[in-house]
Amino acid sequence: MSLILFIEQALNGLQYGVMLFLMAAGLTLVFGVMGLINLAHGSLYMIGAFAAAAVAGATGSFLLALVASLVCAAFAGVLVEFFVIRRLYDRDHLDQVLATFALILIFSEGTRWIFGSFPLFLDKPDWLSGTVMLPFGIEYSLYRLWIILVGLLVAAGLFWMIGRTRIGIRIRAGENDREMIAALGVNISLLYTFVFALGAALAGLAGALIGAIQSVQVGMGEPVLILAFVVIVIGGIGSIKGALVGAILVGLTDTLGRSFLPSFFGLFLEPSSAMSIGASLSSMSIYLLMIGVLLFRPKGLFGGI
Template identity: 75%
Template sequence: MQTALLIEQILNGLQFGVMLFLMAAGLTLIFGVMGLINLAHGSLYMVGAFACATVAAATGSFWLGLVASLAAAAAAGALMEITVIRRLYERDHLDQVLATFALILVFSEGTRWIFGSIPLYLNIPPLLAGAIPLPGGSAYPLYRVAIIGVGIAVAIGLHLLITRTRLGMRIRAGESDREMIGALGVDIRTLYTVVFALGAALAGLAGAMVGALQSVQVGMGEPVLILAFVVIVIGGIGSIHGALVGALLVGLIDTLGRFLLPVALATFMGPSAAASIGASVASMLIYVFMALVLAIRPRGLFAAAG
């Protein structure tokens, strides 16, 4: 039984990590190409979840909701980029932090205005409602396995996009020398909008998929956003590979820490003390890990050169 539980927790950790990757990939891409720190990325996650929940409730189809979440988050991202973000590329990080913090306030209150404060609920699609058996006799929800699958597919897709396509070539060129690719006749402004919308769509996808596991509410993006920051700091800002490794590490350490620490502490202290101390320490574990990584490699595990 204990092994089955452990396998289940490892899968939970993977699912969490994959979801963090979807957020972190967009953040790190936007930072790598445009040099922008976007706090409002969590708002795009929220937009995706709300779009999916609304469309799924209206049409009865989760899949239409998923499409809507991608479209809505990409559109919100493009709008954000064109109206506000575009003016921030040349500014220092303080201005970027503040302007995107202001965007969070606008998005959160705007969403609360439209949808109210009551959380929305999103059902898991019937196709994925089942469970798959695990060795040891227990079962694991198919939907969570599907999330892991989507995350892996997105990781492969992004890798191919960046290494094999013309758009990817431009993204890489934009990371290394934006003036040069402008001089070569690439429309930088459009490229930036496209990259931003792509990152936004990934955040929206994450929001929609997680929306079926948790409730869809205002402010749901913020804890995830901060974890995504931890992920890209660990992985090295600007690196997609770093984001993937960082996300999986953070997902696994967080989930397994919460599961294993109370058990480990219970071997030499009372069960209730072990539970409360274990929970408190487990909630700090990923930050301690981040501090360790930074103490050894201040620019993250997969820091881009220069």
């Protein structure tokens, strides 16, 4: 195992984690502030990717496509919140799971109905293609570096908003006591719609960014949704900081496990069994991480109170 390979894999893990953060941030806000389990978060990711693919196909501009993904996902979020989610705040978590699961089916088949059954094309723009040479002779994809940068900028923006602005104060207050801040004259339902739309927009952005290097197809959101839930459980529900740390932990564990566990087992096992044990163990690695964290911090790393 060379150091260069290790650094490259660590960068890959960081990029994966930052992308997971964009998904998990919205999920943890909605869950923390509104107490709502939103399984349809993955559908918003898919909507972002499809909107970006459609706009990029029509205009050829990647930046416009990113804007479209934000707008469409946020708009879908507002609609969903207004027509469905609003009726679920006082209901049991099971009702919420059932209703948002129904939304997944509706969004998936609706998307298939509009865009057809075949995957869509979305590519990164020319100015982000190719690779760059990093110090120590590491050749790395420019687009992945750019995703890391965008993700970290979004994270910084969220921290600033939650910690330093009036709306952030209200969000944090709503998290602690929703009756009290309603009594203080804050329009709580508008606040909830805003939070939901914000989470949706972040998911849509993640979908568009990732859609450019993966496949834009129906059902693309659900695998990411599961990982995003793992992230917020590890990080502590409702905590943006927890989501960021959790996401990067999950990203690094998954990537490094995938790349180095098989060769690690190869040190003392024969190649074929090392391969299968390594591959199986690396698919379990993030769940093992989750168990480990929950054993010592049952509320997650930053799930205070």
